Amino acid sequence: MISSRIKNMTPSATIEITEKIAELKKAGVEIIAFNIGEPDFDTPENIRNKAKEGLDLGHTRYTPAAGTIELREEIAKKLYKDNNLKYTYKDIIVSSGAKQSIMNALLTLCEKGDEVIIPSPYWVSYIEMVKLTGAKPVLVQLEEKDNFSLDIEKINKSITSKTKCIMLNSPNNPTGSIYNEDQLLQIGNICVDNDIFILADEIYEKLIYDGEKHISIGALSDKIKGKTILINGVSKTYAMTGWRIGYAAGPKDIIKAMTDLQGHMTTGPNAPAQYATLEALQNTEQAVEIMVKEFDKRRKYIVDRLNSIEGISCNLPKGAFYAMPNIKSFYGKSYGNYKIGNSMDLTNYLLEEARIAVAPGEAFGISNNIRIAYSNSMENIEKGMNQMEKALKKLK
Numbered sequence: 001m002i003s004s005r006i007k008n009m010t011p012s013a014t015i016e017i018t019e020k021i022a023e024l025k026k027a028g029v030e031i032i033a034f035n036i037g038e039p040d041f042d043t044p045e046n047i048r049n050k051a052k053e054g055l056d057l058g059h060t061r062y063t064p065a066a067g068t069i070e071l072r073e074e075i076a077k078k079l080y081k082d083n084n085l086k087y088t089y090k091d092i093i094v095s096s097g098a099k100q101s102i103m104n105a106l107l108t109l110c111e112k113g114d115e116v117i118i119p120s121p122y123w124v125s126y127i128e129m130v131k132l133t134g135a136k137p138v139l140v141q142l143e144e145k146d147n148f149s150l151d152i153e154k155i156n157k158s159i160t161s162k163t164k165c166i167m168l169n170s171p172n173n174p175t176g177s178i179y180n181e182d183q184l185l186q187i188g189n190i191c192v193d194n195d196i197f198i199l200a201d202e203i204y205e206k207l208i209y210d211g212e213k214h215i216s217i218g219a220l221s222d223k224i225k226g227k228t229i230l231i232n233g234v235s236k237t238y239a240m241t242g243w244r245i246g247y248a249a250g251p252k253d254i255i256k257a258m259t260d261l262q263g264h265m266t267t268g269p270n271a272p273a274q275y276a277t278l279e280a281l282q283n284t285e286q287a288v289e290i291m292v293k294e295f296d297k298r299r300k301y302i303v304d305r306l307n308s309i310e311g312i313s314c315n316l317p318k319g320a321f322y323a324m325p326n327i328k329s330f331y332g333k334s335y336g337n338y339k340i341g342n343s344m345d346l347t348n349y350l351l352e353e354a355r356i357a358v359a360p361g362e363a364f365g366i367s368n369n370i371r372i373a374y375s376n377s378m379e380n381i382e383k384g385m386n387q388m389e390k391a392l393k394k395l396k
Helices: 015-026 045-056 069-083 098-109 126-132 152-158 181-194 252-265 271-283 285-308 343-354 378-393
Strands: 092-095 115-120 136-141 163-169 197-201 228-233 246-249 370-373
Touching (some): 015 343, 045 271, 069 092, 069 246, 069 271, 092 098, 092 252, 098 126, 098 163, 098 197, 098 228, 098 252, 115 126, 115 152, 126 163, 136 152, 152 181, 181 197, 246 252, 343 370, 343 378
Parallel strands (some): 115 163, 163 197
Antiparallel strands (some): 228 246
């Protein structure tokens, strides 16, 4: 029998469209993928070479469950230099991707009866991760008219005696919003006063635009730092999605418990990838700057194009590589056998009629939008927007 925790887990709302993409590609249909949150750049050459060097040097065996001391020390240097946070290697755990770091943290902190506050829209996996611990996700809806900025009053009202943790993701997936210092300070102090932990997902911290500044909430005070588990990794910044290296930093007792858990689940992550991550953190800033400039160029283009399409409005994201156009005006319209009643309907229509793959807003807790990843070539973005506009004009 399948366990109740798995039965109660809702499959990703994007599974249906993923299966359709596979079917269409198998039939030889060209699909432009805007549904995947993955940089289209190759992993920088110096990182790839470092991995090859690691293989030749024999870095192919088990590492400590929390990751190599050398890598954890390098992460501590990075956190001090970039985020003004002082940690030792014992305050850090390296996992098989930031997703595992988040799951480790939630399993360590939460149990049945606890509540976890999640601002919405949210990354698709947060809800199910919380549910797997037995805790209850408590959603706080943020407003598109406010560029999905944190609503301190709503969050404060959502706190109960059962609240164990709040999950923050800035820069945000899917909205691209960035939480400012004042908002983070207020949230941090609320968590300190109410003995609530903060799970701060900062995986997109380097992908910011328009002179915006990334703030690590734990750097705002020692008391806030004491309640914060910082999550980060190399997937987005260094185009290393398949290398599966993420990390967490936080209070020593929590990191120790997360390490004990990881020791029974996966042990240490991929050894050659850990060795290559040293190079990513030490010598890859120039390559990152090039990628960010290109993402910025694509960001401006795609938002301008979206806003030029009749029936669509789209905020300008300040971080990450996602746009969240509002497509509510197409609800109730149809073309042929297609009737648009929600964002999943429009997602399926665009896949079939425009040959582009986007992600439905329902997957992220928002009903009137779709998510479009501009982590794709400018050529594909231009072609995809042309195909999208043509298909939407057919809806009456």
